Amino acid sequence: MPDQTQLLPGTLDLLILKAVSLGPLHGYAVLLRIEQISSGALLIEQGALYPALFRLVRQGLLKAEWGISENNRRAKFYELTSLGRKRFRKETQDWNRLSSVMAAVLATQVEEL
């Protein structure tokens, strides 16, 4: 297993939005999807997922519906609402801008000043 990184505060919501944007998922699958796309580099305590999911539902970014999972168990499936899609696009842009700025700042060398 590669080194696992603690999440920055507020990034969990964005990760969930990203995971769900690829198709409706139930809670555990969201976790798996994040682990998969981050190649296991991000550490999320499993239970911590649910307060975040419910928060996003309350904000109207996700909607949820009970269904049957691939394991043939009852599970609640989450998908993006149109508001959620809009928010996801915006947050992605914001994140990219921030991370490129941060990267540039951190890459600055003495002689460049």
Next chain:
Amino acid sequence: MKLLTWLRSLSYKFDNNSASANDLDQELVSHIQHRADDLERSGLSRIEAERRARVEFGSYVKYQEQSHESRGGQFLETLCQDIRIGFRKLRKSPGFTSVAIITLALGIGANAVVFSIMNGLILRPLNIPRAENLYTIERGEDRSPMQSYPDYLDLRDRNRSFDGLIVYDIAPVGLSAGGKATRAWVYEASGNYFDVLGIQPQIGRFFHGADEHGPNSAPYIVLSYGYWQSFFQSNPAAVGQTVQVNKHPYTILGVAPPDFPGTELFFSPAFWVPIVNTEQIQGSNTLPNREDRSIWIDGRLKPGVTTAQATADLNSVGSYLGKTYPREDSQSTFSLTRPGLIGDMLGGPIRAFVTGLSLLAGLILLTACANLGSLFATRAADRSREIALRLALGSSRKRILRQLLTEAVMVSFIGGAAGLLGSIGLLRWLSAWRPMPDFPISAPVDADARVYAVALLLALASGFIFGMVPMRQVLKSDPYQVVKTGPTGSPAKQFSFRDLLLVLQIAVCAVLVTASLVAVRGLVRSLRSNFGFQPQNALLVSTDLDMAGYSGDQVPNMQRRMLQIAQETPGVSAVGINDRLPLDLGWSTDAVFRDTATDLTLSHQDAEAMTYDISAEYFQAAGTTLLAGRVFTQHDDGHAPPVAVINREFARRVMNAPRDSEIQAIGRYFKRTDGTRIQVVGIVEDGKYKTLTEDPQPAMFRPILQSPSSATWLVLRSNRDPEQLAAAVQVRLRNLDPELPFTIKTWNAQMGTALFASRMATISLGILGGLGATLAVTGIFGMAAYSVSKRTRELGIRIALGAQYKEVLLAALGKTARLLACGSIAGMILGLAATKVLSSIVYQATPRDPLVLGGVVVAMLLLGLIATWIPARRALSSDPLILLREE
């Protein structure tokens, strides 16, 4: 949007609350099952897989709760939960709860009362349509509301800023209707009074400007609703009846609406009469006299006219008046002020007084909050173990704080409600209170919606304020440490803000206790002091013969007959008549001059002497000592040379008699402003005439036969039971004239007026002192309890190591005791300084009174003892074994 989602989640919650909790559980369980499936696939047994899945999931309860919270909409649910817990907790510690509730009830009750007074007297406008543009017009530099009628007519007819100007004053009259004779207070008002105010009659009609056709041309009265109810039993047939006002026939035109008790807040009249009839009402017509300033003018501004424009307009009329009547109206400037409190005459001091009161009340509430804060902090410290346990079990700090805050707000609501209830009772009593006999003074200070709102707000705010105090404590506590070793607490600071607050509070309490003791002593002393007459064993009959239709020679004749029948009443030892009573409302003074004076203008007067017109035996009846000379006889009448009896101060100041040999003044003369020479025939002791606290005043007594007056106070001296005597006198007077309106009471009862100020001061200081003492007790209690609870373990160790009771107490309560001593001493010094102010209100208030000093010391000691008793017992009874084992 946010509100919408909240509402949606709220309705959702109500629809299927338990279903949603179930739903959440199912989802979390489903997650764990999915994980277990994966683990099982990697080779674990199902049981092991499920165990691992649960471990990996983390604290189930914590996430369940967090999820539940982030789903939103459980505000009410949490609130209900918190309230339930709060009730249980509060019930479990009744001592704490009742102390907290009483403290708050006092704090909020005091504020509700003060706010109601402010609301009734200052904030609430008069109950008339468009009250905001009605103003009282004041005159001159000193802003006197007293105006003269000719000036009023000029102002009314020459101004361009007012829709209308009205004029009114108050006067007593005798009313007889249907065989009943009584005295009543009325407004004399201009004809346009009701029209300008915009009041509509309840029944019948009002009088109007068109009804005025010169003196005594409008014999009409308009009843106030209250008087119509009490005197005419709400009989609609009263309208149209003819009644006798001062023996003149008047027609009842109508009844005013119930919510209109006149234009002065303090004076609600029995009825209104047109002021043009003042000759019949007051016995003489002073209206045409431009110098006679005794009436009040209110004006309604035209829409769009500012007060500045109106003032300028009035002043231009004023300068016209100044030019036209230079003798009477030389300085006619005008200003506007809020109506209802006789301009700034009452308004100024009342506004200042109420502002001071509300500051004080605010301070009381603030100290109450500070006390409750430390009480709650004590409680939070006591509960730190419980709180730590809840934190360790996964409860969030926010949730715990919320619960503590809910508890605080609950206490504040209960306390607030109790305080409000108490204050409503007090306010009802205040509104119905008639502090001065014979005078329709009342204060309309009933609680209304605004008062309730303010009390609610104050309760909520104070709940939050003191609920916040233990916050830091909870936020800082480390559950691991607390569960392991018990509450440690940071080392106590040498001197904290809370200590300062406590000292301040004790000082304020000591000031109040000192002041109220001084006031009580002063009141007791003033009841026994020398007034220059003896109110004990004296009965008073007060009447105005003018009201019963007597005039001219009939007045002295009637007075003689009254004296005679009073004299013949069994048990009466002396009877006299005075036209005014010393130390009663109102007085009359005359400018007097030395016999040698040649310039008899007012500005050159030698003294302004209190003037009384008395019958021969008055001094004997009143118990005033005649020092030298003679009293009057039947022969000192209008045909005899004018004479007077004077008091010692008069002899010293006007007659140049040296102190202690004032007798020299007998036989000499002084002059009045009209040049009459009056011979001094006797000298009496000095007395109190206007107020109990006044400096010696010169006074002269004239024979009532030489200066007749229809106002009559019959003074009867007797050792008989006053009630029996009063009944006997009443029967005789009724036989004499069944329609004579009069009142009978003892002189002691009548003294209520003179003692009003000092009684009020004593009562309010007593109440404030009680409040202050209660708050100081809870404050000291909170402090002592806190310091004991923080150090129980240390105290246990001390006891285990063999410390004596005294040492333990010193350790536990030493600081509290020091603070108490500091505060008390500071407060006592301040209190003694404050009695200088008090001595202007309370007769002979002196701080140099061993009883007062001793009383304060005992009171403060007692307070300290009461407040530290329970914590001290707790400190002493701490069993070292249990304490040490527990922690």
